[in-house]
Amino acid sequence: MESLSIGVIGAGLIGGTLAVHLAGLGHRVRIANSKDPSTLTQFAGVERLTPSWAADAAAGADVVIVSVPENRVAALCAQLAPKLTDDAVVIDTGNYYPNRDGRIDELDNGTPDSVWVAGLLGRPVYKAFNSIIASSLKHNGTHDRAGRIGLAVAGPAGPGKDTVFGLVDQLGFEPVDAGPLADSWRQQPGTPSYCQDFDADRLRAALAATTSDGIAEYHRRRDRITDFAAAAADVAARM
Numbered sequence: 001m002e003s004l005s006i007g008v009i010g011a012g013l014i015g016g017t018l019a020v021h022l023a024g025l026g027h028r029v030r031i032a033n034s035k036d037p038s039t040l041t042q043f044a045g046v047e048r049l050t051p052s053w054a055a056d057a058a059a060g061a062d063v064v065i066v067s068v069p070e071n072r073v074a075a076l077c078a079q080l081a082p083k084l085t086d087d088a089v090v091i092d093t094g095n096y097y098p099n100r101d102g103r104i105d106e107l108d109n110g111t112p113d114s115v116w117v118a119g120l121l122g123r124p125v126y127k128a129f130n131s132i133i134a135s136s137l138k139h140n141g142t143h144d145r146a147g148r149i150g151l152a153v154a155g156p157a158g159p160g161k162d163t164v165f166g167l168v169d170q171l172g173f174e175p176v177d178a179g180p181l182a183d184s185w186r187q188q189p190g191t192p193s194y195c196q197d198f199d200a201d202r203l204r205a206a207l208a209a210t211t212s213d214g215i216a217e218y219h220r221r222r223d224r225i226t227d228f229a230a231a232a233a234d235v236a237a238r239m
């Protein structure tokens with residue numbers, strides 16, 4: 001895969017992990033949080049990784065990864081949308097947790113999380129890296145393809161999806177086509193495959209077994225998490 005310019009918006013557990021790994025793979029990465037780039041001291045010395053303002057990270061990038069809590073997405077998308085090139089491949093890692101994010105009516109009414117993000121940006125979006133715990137994303141990628149962890153990728157077929165598949169593969173995971181973005185509710189929190197580190201075959205089977213009559217139960221499982229600080233601390237301890 002050629003070297004891509006990649007903007008990572010969100011410098012937390014997922015965005016930070018992706019940015020460091022992608023820079024290590026030879027891509028040119030800009031990373032942003034919600035503040036001045038000088039606050040991103042944790043990335044000092046990482047080759048090909050440049051702290052940036054969010055809008056600058058998105059401007060002209062081949063790939064833009066949005067990795068922020070859902071309650072920050074609407075304002076962020078308004079800022080990013082004018083900066084994206086027509087060809088930019090946008091990846092959304094986000095998950096809606098009402099106990100963390102507060103209520104977002106459109107998501108409560110059944111719109112899949114990333115369909116909502118695509119609408120806010122007014123362009124196609126790929127949902128990927130949302131269904132793996134950050135510590136597993138950091139440590140468990142491998143180039144031994146036998147039995148490696150599968151990662152669901154939902155979004156429109158075409159060159160954009162090929163690019164996302166290529167990045168997933170480069171990061172050491174097996175890309176699994178989870179269909180169009182409208183089907184991405186199958187990889188949301190609480191579903192059978194969510195953060196299970198299944199291999200590709202088991203992931204395909206779990207996605208297929210994720211049915212619309214289970215949605216109320218998936219949401220109940222999602223809503224059992226209430227202490228997000230403790231959950232984040234637990235993941236961070238495994239990083």
Ligand SMILES: NC(=O)c1ccc[n+]([C@@H]2O[C@H](COP(=O)([O-])OP(=O)(O)OC[C@H]3O[C@@H](n4cnc5c(N)ncnc54)[C@H](OP(=O)(O)O)[C@@H]3O)[C@@H](O)[C@H]2O)c1
Pocket residue numbers: 009010011012013014015016032033034035054067068069070072075076093094095096129130131132133134135235
């Ligand atoms: N943690 C996991 O294992 C995991 C796994 C899969 C998916 N996810 C999902 O991926 C998303 C990110 O999760 P995370 O755990 O990486 O979150 P996190 O550790 O809390 O980090 C969130 C990052 O987003 C940044 N941010 C917030 N608003 C922003 C804005 N307007 N512009 C630019 N940056 C902004 C924050 O910067 P500031 O510090 O400046 O606010 C922070 O760097 C969430 O939707 C989460 O549900 C998480």
